[in-house]
Amino acid sequence: MTPPPPGPRRGALALLASTQLLLITDTAIVNVALPSVGEDLGSGSAGLSWVANAYLIAFGGLLLLGGRVADLLGHRRVFLGGLGLLAAASAAGGLAPGAGALVAARAAQGVGAxxxxxxxxxxxxxxxxxxxARHRALGAFAAMGGLGGVLGTVLGGVLTDALGxxxxxWLNVLLAVLLxxxxxxxxDPRTGGASGGFDLAGALTATAGLGLxxxxxxxxxxxxxxxxxTLGSGxxxxALLLVFAAVETRAAAPLVPPPVLARPALRLANVLAALAQTTLFPMFFLVSLYLQDVLGHTPLGGxxxxxxxSLVVVAVAPRTGRIILRVGLHRTMTLxxxxxxxxxxxxxxxxxxxGTFASTVLAPSLxxxxxxxxxxxxxxxxxxAEAAPAETxxxxxxxxxxxxxxxxxxxxxxxxVATSRTGDALRTAAGDTARAAAETAGFRAALLTGAAFAALAALLSVRPRLPARTAPPKDRVPDPY
Incomplete structure (x- = not known):
């Protein structure tokens, strides 16, 4: 596929980044609305947890399959199908008469997403x-992800208070249809449609294994x-992922060709991507809980x-490409x-x-x-970086x-970690002051664990196994985008 001119590409990037914004915002909005869902539908904490978990399980289990299906059937076609399912499932969630129907709708939302x-x-x-150009585009995606978490929290509070x-x-329905x-x-409808068959056994074992x-x-x-x-599911x-690995070595058209996974740079980059989110994703959750449970802020304030x-993310993300070009991919990643x-x-x-927000959270959050x-x-x-057009x-x-x-x-x-540390602290003290101190100790222990994951990633990123080429060859005309 020959990339379109800069103008149409800017429009496509705005659309794709807005999709990222929608998906991140949706997760945050629903988390804020969960207490109101429980009151309205009479669902306990266990039922409410599965309103969130059903989405996460379906989403995590089907991403790999979704990417391969897009290569085979066409990227725009699968993109539109995913948005359509997301809109329909969101409408079902808005009409759900009970917790069971809402959990089913959330699972369908996860499939579409x-x-x-x-x-x-x-x-x-x-x-x-x-x-x-790719660095700048990925920067836009990162900016929308950072903005989506806060925007979802704010919109979730406002919409739940004002309209239920x-x-x-229903906001998801409107936005998905618009996109x-x-x-x-x-x-461009012509992207995708790679030749080759479909590895049904690999698709079933990978999806079921990741989902479980x-x-x-x-x-x-x-x-x-x-x-x-827990042990049975895990x-x-x-076991299914091991079966998937065995199937892939024998399939005529494997879901994940073994030579792809044999690339050291790809393996290391995916490990580092996972470690980054192992620290980042729970940090947002823990900080919000600290602001509410310990410092006494409202959910909207949290x-x-x-x-x-998020404002720093939006400011830095578009400039990340320049930093990569100036100091290199390895150094930027390690930094x-x-x-x-x-x-x-x-x-x-x-x-x-x-403490206060200004004395505890503000500076390190920047x-x-x-x-x-x-x-x-x-x-x-x-x-x-090493993906061929048919492997995107x-x-x-x-x-x-x-x-x-x-x-x-x-x-x-x-x-x-936070729950265990808080429980240990509460066994030796009582009262509101002691509870606040115990919860703070729990949050601190959890964040120290997250810092250890980040330190491990920093050490791994130093290893010289990442793609060296992050800029176009000198004989190619610079991208005008």
Whole structure:
């Protein structure tokens, strides 16, 4: 595929980045609306947790399949199909008469989001060849992701208070339909349609394995890590992934060709992408809880407390490409992980039970806002730099799956650390002051664990196994975008 002129590409990038914004915003909106959902539908905490978990399991389990299907059937077609399913499932959620129907709608939303997200990222890779233009495009994606978390929290609070929780689902319908209409006008329908058959056995084993593994991770903190349910789901998921690996070595048209996974740069980049989200994703959750449970902010105030971080992300992300060109991919990535480790460590040590937002969260969150686009853009660049045009959906599915499972694993592990540390502290003290101190100790322990993950990623990023080429050859005309 020959990339279109700069003008149409800007329009396509705006559309694809807006899709990223929609998907991130949707997750944050629903999390804010969950208490109101429980009151209206009479659902307990266990039922409410699965309103969120059903989406995460479907989304994490189907990203890899969604990327490969986009390569085979056409990226725009799969993108539109994903948005259509997301809109229909959101409408079903807005009309859900009970918690069971809402959980089913959220699972369907996760399916639609997985296909839309994988196809959108693949389209970005096709539109912007490896080099400065791709770096800027990935920066736009990172900026929209950072903005989406805070925007979703704010919109979730406003819509739930003013119109009720069902309005948050109808907003998804409106936005998904709008993006689909724009996609028909902006995106090239000729992308994708790679030749070759479809590996049904690989698709079934990979999807079921990833789904069961996600089920074990998101449900482990609730059911217990050593329960039959958690160990059974996790063990079955790992077994199916081993079967998937065996199937891929014999399939005529494998879902993930073994030579692709044999690339050291791709493997390392996906590990680093997962480690980045293992620290970043739970950090947002933990900071919001700290602001609400310890400092006494409202849910809306807890979301707005992350606004300075998001503004730094929006400012730094578009400039990440220039930083890569100036200092190189390796150094930029290592710098990002060092800043992520330093910011998370600073935040952990700054937390106090009697502090204020300005004295505890503000300064380290600004450092984390600078780190987020550096690690996100560089790991995405490294994970996709070697992908051929017919592999863009596959590369998209792999890195998105790595990031999703990093997020799920990080949230499960860090929340378990926080809960355990808080419980230990509460056994030796009582009263509101002691509870605030115990919760602060829990959040601190969790963030220190996150800093350790970031430090490991910083050490791994130094290894010289990442793609060396991050700019166009000298004999090629610079990209005017």
């Amino acid at each position: 997985a296909f839309a997200a994988a196809a959108a990222f693949a389209l970005l890779l096709l539109l912007f060849p490896d080099g400065p 929780w069902r309005a948050t689902f 689909a209409v724009l996609a028909v006008a902006v995106l 593994l996600a089920h074990a991770l998101v449900g482990g903190s609730e059911a217990g890590w050593l329960t039959v349910r 063990g079955a998921g790992l 979301g707005l407390g992350l606004l300075p971080l 990002g992980f060092v800043l992520l480790c330093a910011g998370t460590l600073w935040l952990a040590l700054a937390l106090t039970s009697d 450092l984390l806002g600078a780190a987020l686009p550096l690690v996100t853009v560089t790991t995405n660049v490294a994970a996709t 959906g596959l590369a998209s599915g792999l890195v998105n799956t790595s990031q999703q499972f990093g997020s799920v694993l990080g949230l499960a592990v860090l929340v378990a």
